[in-house]
Amino acid sequence: MATTSDTTPDDREFEPTTSVCPFCGVGCTLTYEPKTGKSTGEAGPVNTKGEICPKGAAAFEMVDNDDRLTSPLVREDGDLVPASWDEAFDRIEAEFGTVLDEHGPEALGFFSSSSCTNEENYLLQKIARVLGTNSVDNCARLCHSSTVAALSDRFGAGAMTNTLDDLTEADVFLATGANPAEQHPVIFRSYLLPAIRDGTTFIHIDPRENATTDAADIHLPVKPGHDIPLLNALAKVVIDEGLVDEEFVEERVDNFEVFEEFLADVDVAENAELAGVDPDDLREAAMAFGEADRAAAFSGMGMSQHQSGTDNVHALINLVVLTGNVGKRGTGVNPLRGQNNVQGAGDVGALPDILPGYQSVTDPEARERVADVWGVEPPVDPGLTEVEVTHGMGEDIHAAYVFAENPAVSEPNLSKVRERLDAIDFLVVQDIFLSETAEHADVVLPGSAWAEKAGTFTNTDRQVQRVRPMTDELPGEARNDLDILAEFGSRVADYEFDDDPETVFDEMTEVNPLYAGMNYADTDEGSVRWPYPEGADSGQEVLHAETFANGERTTDLHLVDHVAPADEVGEDQLVLTTGRVLQHFNSGAVTRQSGTLMKLRNENALQMHPQNAEERGIEDGDTVVVENDRGRTQVKVEVTPAIRPDTVFMTFHCADPLVNDLTGDHLDPVAGIPEYKHTSVHVSVVSNEKDV
Ligand SMILES: Nc1nc2c(c(=O)[nH]1)N[C@H]1C(S)=C(S)[C@@H](COP(=O)(O)OP(=O)(O)OC[C@H]3O[C@@H](n4cnc5c(=O)[nH]c(N)nc54)[C@H](O)[C@@H]3O)O[C@H]1N2
Ligand SMILES: Nc1nc2c(c(=O)[nH]1)N[C@H]1C(S)=C(S)[C@@H](COP(=O)(O)OP(=O)(O)OC[C@H]3O[C@@H](n4cnc5c(=O)[nH]c(N)nc54)[C@H](O)[C@@H]3O)O[C@H]1N2
């Protein structure tokens, strides 16, 4: 990567101020340790003893890194070459101007970022809306959009119903489609594990045995894509065994009889067979959940990333509501949120149908409240999701701005995505590294990493925390993300956008009712939790206690039937499900830069059951071809009984092997989340060395 300045990242000095980890939604507090030149944990609102996981410990390696982007790049004769900021912005201004003149604002798409601050996300969604489009989205789309849709529909708030602190009071934990031991390590070790050791029964629902399963009392190895029959059977056992919380149902549920009738035909043993689990284990899990005084459910990508993602979560909510496990400590439906600020990116309105504070764009009063502050009314029509924007590139979408996301690795069905990224007239990428997506861009803007910026992040249990810079100096010509966004907005729209985090925060609290009354100074000490009603002393901990967040006293039980996954499984095919490991993060853009993490684990292996391996003549460590109609990739095999015999698993943390060349882009009809967790594939051993 070309550098236009003498300041390489290594020359800089950092201050040991505290900030928040750039990786997962747990939100651990970190600081810089001058002696080692690395990040280290510091006691904070979530990691109260300063505990961190290996990624937190390596978080500085993405800041202080020789591969950082140090200059704007523009495409000349097919190549990306260094340019000045003025040249880069002039080009952006001209190209966005042309697209706006020729095609209007609907021809624009904006990718906002769940790894960036509330202020940056707020500003980018405002820029999109001031320009006249609601087509702004963030990785929450790929992550918990289905969970948020189901929770908002049923309870009126798309977030954890409870807090990490009160959850430790549960008698039973049920975690489904989530592997918190690897993906939310500090929640697992500091909150869940101590309670489990103290007697809380732990039910884990996952097609694989993983580090989380090691702590489980009951493991239900569900077939990928078959959570609804399993959850309906759990609800059926609860009803049959008289474990319904009748008082709660009487007071807070509208349609119990209809639901009971709907489940009347459910045969528990048949559903268990369809879901691929042992009926006795399923009954034991249902009894434990139903008999508990307080039971708490946790939900992750195994539930949300399906064509039936929203329905999956509805089925889980049914079980929780039926047993009266909502509105009190140690209960609830608790999505473990993904990136450090995915909760915040949604809260502040970086979503195509939602204004700040989950107000619908179609609600005229909400638009008016926003217009009062902005002086510009947001457009009325919901915009496109990020997968829809990608699919529209080169057709209806003529220019796009990708801020801190890497869709060229993280979106599904990548051969189509690559085609679209090349077909679009004009693509801007604002990143800290030359990501796979940046390689397709017309202009690349070098931004700032977590330890170089100020603002706030909102963690998985709704705590707004302060992000503080540890240096004023950026590598080379790189600039602060919020500055870059403000200059971009001010150049392309007839509007002056502010680049001061506190000013942006203050404006955000005026527009976002959930954050109303918060003040930037308060986030400097500990954290501030939403909802934070104006005039309150502190944010609300357990939601939905007397009424649901939508103001209603009651909710419905939803009647959800099994939805067959989009990919049919041919006779000699296996189901590929995908996910994560402890040592790496998402597309790998920020973890493959870390020598320490790569040393811990640098291989992306395909987990396969011994039975499948034997049938195909595959041995542990062999290289195999994994393929389907969409693509083909080669990967090493780890033969292990930890995975179901009809399923294989690999991560999406690498650009090679690139698993999303295989995944399909079938979307959940409500939330638009892709079906990353169920893909049909052929797996065969590479017989000829030359093929490798
Ligand atoms: N180390 C690490 N931590 C991370 C991340 C990371 O990349 N690395 N990413 C962050 C982000 S963005 C997110 S969204 C979270 C995600 O955190 P998780 O939701 O825990 O992540 P996944 O590994 O994608 O999926 C969880 C589990 O779902 C299981 N599963 C697969 N298919 C099914 C199914 O059909 N049903 C059920 N019930 N389970 C199934 C998988 O075997 C896997 O163990 O993690 C965050 N934390
Ligand atoms: N097969 C499969 N695919 C999946 C999933 C799965 O489970 N299976 N999970 C999906 C989920 S849940 C998610 S959240 C997505 C994640 O998908 P992405 O968000 O696309 O993945 P990341 O690797 O987190 O990409 C973040 C990008 O932002 C850059 N960046 C990081 N911090 C900063 C910053 O502060 N400033 C700037 N300017 N740039 C920054 C990084 O260099 C990187 O290029 O992947 C989805 N894709």
Ligand code: SF4
């Ligand atoms: S648990 Fe999450 S927030 Fe905490 S140190 Fe690890 S990656 Fe960072």
Ligand SMILES: [Mo]
């Ligand atoms: Mo995510």
